[in-house]
Amino acid sequence: MTTDEEVAEQLVLFSDYLKKNSLKMTRQREVIVESFLRTNGHLSVEELHRLVKEKDASVGFTTVFRTLKALTDCGLARETDLQDGRTRFEHVYHRPHHHHIVCVDCNRTIEFLSPELERLQEMIVAKYQFRTVRHQMQIFGVCPDCQNQRPSPQEVFDSDDVFARDALKIAMEAERSGVNFYLAAAEQISRPSGRATFLRIAEEEKKHLHDLEYEWLELLKKDKNILKAPVFLHFDYDALKKIFPTREEIKKRLEGDLDEEQALKLAMEMEVESYRFFREYAGKFNDTRGKAIFLKFAAEEEDHWRTIQKEYDRVMQRRVH
Amino acid sequence: MTTDEEVAEQLVLFSDYLKKNSLKMTRQREVIVESFLRTNGHLSVEELHRLVKEKDASVGFTTVFRTLKALTDCGLARETDLQDGRTRFEHVYHRPHHHHIVCVDCNRTIEFLSPELERLQEMIVAKYQFRTVRHQMQIFGVCPDCQNQRPSPQEVFDSDDVFARDALKIAMEAERSGVNFYLAAAEQISRPSGRATFLRIAEEEKKHLHDLEYEWLELLKKDKNILKAPVFLHFDYDALKKIFPTREEIKKRLEGDLDEEQALKLAMEMEVESYRFFREYAGKFNDTRGKAIFLKFAAEEEDHWRTIQKEYDRVMQRRVH
DNA sequence: ATCTGTGCAAAATGTTTGCACCACA
DNA sequence: TGTGGTGCAAACATTTTGCACAGAT
Numbered sequence: 001m002t003t004d005e006e007v008a009e010q011l012v013l014f015s016d017y018l019k020k021n022s023l024k025m026t027r028q029r030e031v032i033v034e035s036f037l038r039t040n041g042h043l044s045v046e047e048l049h050r051l052v053k054e055k056d057a058s059v060g061f062t063t064v065f066r067t068l069k070a071l072t073d074c075g076l077a078r079e080t081d082l083q084d085g086r087t088r089f090e091h092v093y094h095r096p097h098h099h100h101i102v103c104v105d106c107n108r109t110i111e112f113l114s115p116e117l118e119r120l121q122e123m124i125v126a127k128y129q130f131r132t133v134r135h136q137m138q139i140f141g142v143c144p145d146c147q148n149q150r151p152s153p154q155e156v157f158d159s160d161d162v163f164a165r166d167a168l169k170i171a172m173e174a175e176r177s178g179v180n181f182y183l184a185a186a187e188q189i190s191r192p193s194g195r196a197t198f199l200r201i202a203e204e205e206k207k208h209l210h211d212l213e214y215e216w217l218e219l220l221k222k223d224k225n226i227l228k229a230p231v232f233l234h235f236d237y238d239a240l241k242k243i244f245p246t247r248e249e250i251k252k253r254l255e256g257d258l259d260e261e262q263a264l265k266l267a268m269e270m271e272v273e274s275y276r277f278f279r280e281y282a283g284k285f286n287d288t289r290g291k292a293i294f295l296k297f298a299a300e301e302e303d304h305w306r307t308i309q310k311e312y313d314r315v316m317q318r319r320v321h
Numbered sequence: 322m323t324t325d326e327e328v329a330e331q332l333v334l335f336s337d338y339l340k341k342n343s344l345k346m347t348r349q350r351e352v353i354v355e356s357f358l359r360t361n362g363h364l365s366v367e368e369l370h371r372l373v374k375e376k377d378a379s380v381g382f383t384t385v386f387r388t389l390k391a392l393t394d395c396g397l398a399r400e401t402d403l404q405d406g407r408t409r410f411e412h413v414y415h416r417p418h419h420h421h422i423v424c425v426d427c428n429r430t431i432e433f434l435s436p437e438l439e440r441l442q443e444m445i446v447a448k449y450q451f452r453t454v455r456h457q458m459q460i461f462g463v464c465p466d467c468q469n470q471r472p473s474p475q476e477v478f479d480s481d482d483v484f485a486r487d488a489l490k491i492a493m494e495a496e497r498s499g500v501n502f503y504l505a506a507a508e509q510i511s512r513p514s515g516r517a518t519f520l521r522i523a524e525e526e527k528k529h530l531h532d533l534e535y536e537w538l539e540l541l542k543k544d545k546n547i548l549k550a551p552v553f554l555h556f557d558y559d560a561l562k563k564i565f566p567t568r569e570e571i572k573k574r575l576e577g578d579l580d581e582e583q584a585l586k587l588a589m590e591m592e593v594e595s596y597r598f599f600r601e602y603a604g605k606f607n608d609t610r611g612k613a614i615f616l617k618f619a620a621e622e623e624d625h626w627r628t629i630q631k632e633y634d635r636v637m638q639r640r641v642h
Numbered sequence: 643a644t645c646t647g648t649g650c651a652a653a654a655t656g657t658t659t660g661c662a663c664c665a666c667a
Numbered sequence: 668t669g670t671g672g673t674g675c676a677a678a679c680a681t682t683t684t685g686c687a688c689a690g691a692t
Contacts, residue, residue, distance in 0.1 A: 024691050060649040130462035137458040141451035345666050465686040
């Protein structure tokens, strides 16, 4: 499930790597790399060798072994340990760091990413003042199919689409919270220019939401089964509530003496928070569409922050005079 | 750093295991098991073989290998994978499940437990409906000493003391919060019998706190360096605030129209919460002193809950008449 | 033409087993 | 006295290397 373009991109990177190290591109390397890139999952040397031999029976085990080492060296592959007594290689290109859940019966492997888990892990290591080089979590268990004795074939999904799906879901939810916030806040503001600012931003967020919804539908159209793919990005949707106050929360916080200054301050805080939040999430996603979605989102929030700050300055200016 | 008693206890368990499986105790097995039990850390077969040979040069590698398998089988050892190309065996008896931080330079290994991390992990797996068999997290990095180029010998601590230390610290903090709560709540209650109940529980908690502080001092006396041992049980002290409201919080929640019924309800809620909390923590600690401390604590909280419930029933009874 | 790549076979590494002799219970 | 235990050596499984020949730039 890797597109031709992606394979081509990675082949270019591999060629560059070879040139840089005065190594040569050979027929064997080409077959091996191509086979690796076009196969999903976590291949052992032996498994890849078997695949390669289907295309060219003359290729030796050692060459596959050495080519995988080269791929690892140039950053296109990564060795992982799935505890089955052999080294397994997985794709790195456009794949974020992640952890594994492995079915001990059928060997099906699920990958996941949880920024919350990462944060917790970082906090723990920080206490010991270790400089982390790498870390991994592995969960071994029995998958639902094996629990029900009906092993079914593992479906293969385009991982970039999965990342995009998970990112879009979060971004849409955030966008909705944003719209809610600005509409609710606008209601509480009496001064026309201030209200107009909030309403304008609300409209902008609505537009963004529509864009995201469009992207979402396109994604579903492109890959009708994408919703069946296991969750990759684990996300605590309650965290959004901490960033974007709910309608009730807003009313409570702004209730009584309506204060435009306060509302603007709250909005700025919120935008900064959400900017930080989406930047952090983007950081977890190696070059993927998921990352692009989060970065775009972060940029929009930064933009809003500027707009609001201008309005805030104007209000304060006015107050001084 | 395993006491003679502990070694003896484990030897008994091993003997029982042998008997149950009609196996025999031999001179070699005795030496091997004893060496294993008396050595900390994560031993490979080869390392243990080396240690055993110091006591009895005639013991062969295979016997050490087979004895370690037997120890694993009977639940006194566990195989771990520290990614250094060999299987390593660690102690299980009286040691909770935990994860590892490994220094890639000097191989120093730190063990830690984070119930928060465990909870997160469980939540993630739940989404996939996997039945978890086991899981592990490994963090590889450079320890502070290796970062500073001054490798120092790894100090060895009595792990049970470390667990007790971490448990005591949390229990004391909880106890303090409890005392605070009951004193603050008592202040808000005008009816003498209600106030008396709260003050009595506050006194009880103070006594418990003293007991814990005594235990703490005894621990420090017993092992003067115990505070230097790395944290094992990671704990978010803010979590306590969610269980035991702070003095300000209490005043806020009970302010204005002082309602004894409300105060009692709040207290019951708190006791149930903290009972659950300490039970959960106890569950993470395999038979250790840490577990005992948490269980004792949970029992006390349950006791308080009963006391308060009686008082609550009395108040409600009175109201009906 | 030169230098790297390849495939084979062999070594290295770590784990596991077969077997003849040994020693608990 | 008989079953299981031990040590040795050999088998296994996987990864890694040496080397003579092949092939890419």
